[in-house]
Each structure stands twice: as C-alpha cells, then as structure tokens.
Amino acid sequence: MSKKIMLSGVQPSGDLHIGNYLGAIRNWARYQEEYASFFFIAYYHAITEIKDPQLMREATCHVAADVLACGVDPEKCTFFVQSHARTSLELCWVLSCVTSMGDLERMTQYKDKARQLNIPVNAGLFLYPVLQAADILAFKTHVVPVGDDQCQHLELAREIVRRFNTAYGETFPEPQQLLSEVPRLLGLDGDSKMSKSKGNTISLIDDPESIKAKLKPAKTDVHRQRRSDPGDPSQCNVYTIHQGFSDPATCAQVDRDCRAAAIGCIDCKMMLADKLAATLAPIRERSRELRRHPDQLREILRQGSARATLTAETTMNEVRDKLGLFHP
Numbered sequence: 001m002s003k004k005i006m007l008s009g010v011q012p013s014g015d016l017h018i019g020n021y022l023g024a025i026r027n028w029a030r031y032q033e034e035y036a037s038f039f040f041i042a043y044y045h046a047i048t049e050i051k052d053p054q055l056m057r058e059a060t061c062h063v064a065a066d067v068l069a070c071g072v073d074p075e076k077c078t079f080f081v082q083s084h085a086r087t088s089l090e091l092c093w094v095l096s097c098v099t100s101m102g103d104l105e106r107m108t109q110y111k112d113k114a115r116q117l118n119i120p121v122n123a124g125l126f127l128y129p130v131l132q133a134a135d136i137l138a139f140k141t142h143v144v145p146v147g148d149d150q151c152q153h154l155e156l157a158r159e160i161v162r163r164f165n166t167a168y169g170e171t172f173p174e175p176q177q178l179l180s181e182v183p184r185l186l187g188l189d190g191d192s193k194m195s196k197s198k199g200n201t202i203s204l205i206d207d208p209e210s211i212k213a214k215l216k217p218a219k220t221d222v223h224r225q226r227r228s229d230p231g232d233p234s235q236c237n238v239y240t241i242h243q244g245f246s247d248p249a250t251c252a253q254v255d256r257d258c259r260a261a262a263i264g265c266i267d268c269k270m271m272l273a274d275k276l277a278a279t280l281a282p283i284r285e286r287s288r289e290l291r292r293h294p295d296q297l298r299e300i301l302r303q304g305s306a307r308a309t310l311t312a313e314t315t316m317n318e319v320r321d322k323l324g325l326f327h328p
C-alpha cells in the first residue's frame with residue numbers, strides 16, 4: 001500500500017525557536033518516513049510581511065540549516081523552497097476562484113495582522129490562506145504537522161477542497177492537522193505565542209549562557225508571588241517547556257515540588273536551562289556547521305524543488321483537465 005502524504009512549511013522569517021520545534025518541526029523529523037513527506041520554506045508567505053531581500057536570503061539559509069539540524073533528512077523526504085517549486089502559485093489562483101471573501105475575512109491571523117501592522121494591509125496577506133491551501137493540495141496532502149495557530153487555515157483548506165470537489169469532481173483529499181503534545185507554546189513574556197517576530201523566543205541556536213539569561217526573567221505562574229507560595233504548574237509556561245524537553249519523571253518531580261513550594265521558580269528554571277542546553281547542543285552545532293556552507297544548502301533545496309515540482313505538476317495537470325484548460 002502506498003504511503004499517505006505529509007506536508008508542512010515554515011516561513012524564512014528568523015532563526016527557528018523552541019515553539020517551532022515543539023509545535024511542528026520535531027514531528028516533521030519523527031514522522032518523515034511513516035509518510036511520503038514534503039517540507040518547504042514558505043518564501044512567498046514571508047514576503048507578505050518582510051520586504052528586506054538580504055534578510056530573506058539569509059533567513060532562507062538559516063531556516064534550512066535549522067530544519068536539517070533538527071533531523072529532517074533530505075534522503076528520507078523532499079525538502080524544498082516554495083519559490084523554486086512554483087506550481088502552488090498557479091493553483092492558488094484557481095483555488096481563489098472557489099474561495100469566498102467572507103471565509104477569508106474571518107481568518108483570525110489576517111485580522112490580527114491587519115490590526116497590528118503599521119503598514120497598509122496588502123492583498124497577499126488576505127490571500128495568504130489560499131496560497132497555503134494550494135501548497136497543501138498541490139501534493140494531495142493527507143496530514144499537515146503544524147502548531148495550533150494554523151488550525152483555522154487547515155479548516156479553510158478543507159472547505160476549499162469541498163468546494164473544488166463539488167464544482168469539478170472528486171480531486172483532493174481533505175487535509176488534517178497533526179498536532180504535537182505542545183501545540184502552542186507561549187513566549188517568554190507569557191503574553192502571546194512564542195514567535196520569531198516578537199523577540200520572546202529561545203532559539204534553537206542559543207548557547208547555554210543566553211538560554212539561562214533568557215529564562216531568568218521568563219513569566220511563570222502569576223499567582224506565585226513569593227518563594228513560599230505554592231505554584232500551579234498548569235498555569236506556568238516554564239512548566240510547559242519542561243513538558244516538551246524533560247523526561248516524565250523530572251516533570252512529575254517539578255510538578256510536586258512546585259505545588260509544595262519545595263522549589264522556587266529560579267530552581268525550576270535552572271533545571272530547565274541545563275536540560276535545554278543539553279538537548280539543543282547537537283542541533284546548534286549542526287546548524288552552525290550547515291550555515292557555513294550556503295552553497296550546499298542551496299543545492300539540497302534545488303534538488304528537493306525539482307522532485308517537488310514533478311509531483312505538484314502531476315496534480316496540476318489533473319486540475320487543468322478538470323477545469324478544461326490545455327496543458328502547457
């Protein structure tokens with residue numbers, strides 16, 4: 001029986017952080033052989049916000065290095081950059097013709113960004129979820145490993161599938177999100193999602209000293225004001241990070257000691273800092289090594305893009321047939 005298809009993407013908008021890792025990238029590496037897997041750098045999504053070409057070039061290499069350093073293996077999956085495998089751009093147009101404005105206007109990511117950005121909202125930001133659906137459908141994807149901030153986009157992708165299949169006949173499967181044990185990690189400020197653009201991250205290439213320095217002021221359970229107050233780990237973002245990186249016995253111990261005020265937040269943070277530093281060390285070293293060879297990274301992405309294009313174009317030819325278009 002042939003394998004089901006898994007696909008996911010990440011924007012080249014800065015160094016990957018532990019939220020990306022726990023929410024998505026760790027699952028990419030974990031399941032890359034169980035599924036026929038496609039992972040890519042979502043260049044065209046990033047330019048809806050980033051207008052700095054030098055930053056885009058650098059971030060594309062850095063994100064590629066980070067993804068590979070996390071164990072995504074170009075021998076076991078297809079790893080490419082969206083701007084080299086352009087079929088999804090054409091499919092995006094086709095899908096935009098079966099997508100309702102109302103559905104796009106309801107997207108919370110679009111609404112949040114439209115509110116936060118101090119630049120006028122561009123049409124790309126509005127169409128962003130349609131391009132995401134095109135990325136997914138171009139490979140007839142079944143499973144999409146992402147953080148929970150992407151669930152609404154996945155829901156829309158399923159709606160687009162139903163509309164396309166109803167209009168033109170059964171063509172695409174409905175893609176399902178694959179969530180991890182930590183589908184949403186808050187930033188160190190404790191206020192919002194950890195995000196590359198918010199400066200509230202621990203990045204995968206942070207060294208042990210910066211991990212400690214960043215964890216020290218990190219928000220914990222706000223009700224634990226004094227060392228002697230018992231804490232509630234279920235209300236503590238630092239504990240969530242423990243759950244992502246520490247073994248179950250350590251988590252159980254931290255849970256007990258925090259509730260009994262037997263340890264303070266700083267004790268808990270320093271245990272976590274040691275664990276994080278040890279887990280991230282091999283990723284950091286490997287990413288730094290890969291970043292020293294941008295030509296090799298580009299070659300990996302080029303080969304992946306050629307493979308991705310073959311698959312996506314097969315789908316696109318089927319779509320062209322259904323629409324009544326000639327093949328190019």
Ligand code: ADP
Nearest residue numbers: 011019020023024146147183184185194195196
């Ligand atoms: P960012 O928001 O940091 O720019 P991306 O939008 O490129 O990151 O997201 C890449 C992947 O990481 C997506 O699957 C996204 O859902 C996931 N992700 C991003 N931030 C988090 C987080 N704080 N917790 C869990 N998953 C996350």
Ligand code: TRP
Nearest residue numbers: 008009010011042045132135136
């Ligand atoms: N919007 C996703 C994010 O910000 C990136 C992305 C683009 C993506 N296309 C996709 C994720 C297709 C999964 C599938 O994280």
